[in-house]
Amino acid sequence: MTRFALTLEWNGQPYMGFQRQAHGPSVQQAVEEAAFAVTGQAVTLHAAGRTDTGVHALAMRAHFDLARDFDAFRLSEALNARLRLARHAVAVLDVRVVDADWHARFSCLGRAYEYRIANRRAPLTLEAGLAWRIARPLDAAAMHAAAQELVGHHDFTTFRSVHCQAASPLKTLDRLDVRREGDHVIVEAAARSFLHHQVRSMVGCLALVGQGMWTRADLAAALAAKDRCKLGLNAPPEGLYFVKAIYPGE
Missing domain, CATH: 3.30.70.580 (Pseudouridine synthase I, catalytic domain, N-terminal subdomain)
Structure with a gap:
């Protein structure tokens, strides 16, 4: 074989x-x-x-x-x-x-995702289905600062789907960065692995921070609650992109 x-x-x-x-x-x-x-x-x-x-x-x-x-x-x-x-x-x-022992899933040392938000009032045409449109202005700097509350080793129960099949809610988030590129806000996440809906759940709550509806403290409290009912918002799937998988020697 x-x-x-x-x-x-x-x-x-x-x-x-x-x-x-x-x-x-x-x-x-x-x-x-x-x-x-x-x-x-x-x-x-x-x-x-x-x-x-x-x-x-x-x-x-x-x-x-x-x-x-x-x-x-x-x-x-x-x-x-x-x-x-x-x-x-x-x-x-x-x-x-x-090699015969290389496995796309089990040999993977890290995964990276990107989430694209189109921050504009006009409807999407070219990017319809390829980004999440948010009409209200977003403070990307506030989103980035709040995102650092989630970096590190945590119980991400609040940010996992109720249908998640992972054995444990404990994950180590290596990076969660937010930046603005024109009328787009880009969220980048990297970890060895993620829970079901984890990235979308984190992005949804960061969007609340960007709109001034949540503070950094609110995001930290949601994480500490370890309760899915405390999630503020789950971002839609259309803005999420799997970007990269990392393997030994690469």
């Missing part, structure tokens, strides 16, 4: 998330079907993260195994051709052969 590592980009709008679902299309299904059409082999695609419905990816790492060798470049070209033919909003940016 040969293990192939893929780097995937996708627009999450048409999909029920990465993972296969019985009730709708998924990125995993799209790539697995393309791989079968190209190779004649049924594969199981494993990814560094499981994104929700409507969430996008700029460089998701994934892998599958094939019973015989393929040229990595030709495989990537063939997969893209099949995805394009099926009108999927998924692109294979890179394919390479990796």
Whole structure:
């Protein structure tokens, strides 16, 4: 068996998330079907993260195994051709052969997400479904300062979905930065791993801070409460992007 590592980009709008679902299309299904059409082999695609419905990816790492060798470049070209033919909003940016013990999920040392807020009164046209529009002015500096309350090792119960399947709410958030770029406010988050809805929940509460509805102390109190009912707001999925997965030696 040969293990192939893929780097995937996708627009999450048409999909029920990465993972296969019985009730709708998924990125995993799209790539697995393309791989079968190209190779004649049924594969199981494993990814560094499981994104929700409507969430996008700029460089998701994934892998599958094939019973015989393929040229990595030709495989990537063939997969893209099949995805394009099926009108999927998924692109294979890179394919390479990796060691048999390399695993897209379990070998991953860190993950990074970006959340994009369009801070303007006008409706979105080009970015519809690709950013969260907030009409009220946002104080990005206040958001960044408040965000530092969440950096470090904490119990993130307040910021996890009630459907989260993680064994523990304890996570170490390595970085949570907020900056303004014109009429956009960008939130960047990095950690070894995240809880279900953690990034969206943190962004939603930071948006309340940016609008002056919450203070930094309110955010700290929500974290300390360890109670999902104390969450101020869960940001919608359309502004969230999986940006990067980090592995040993990279």
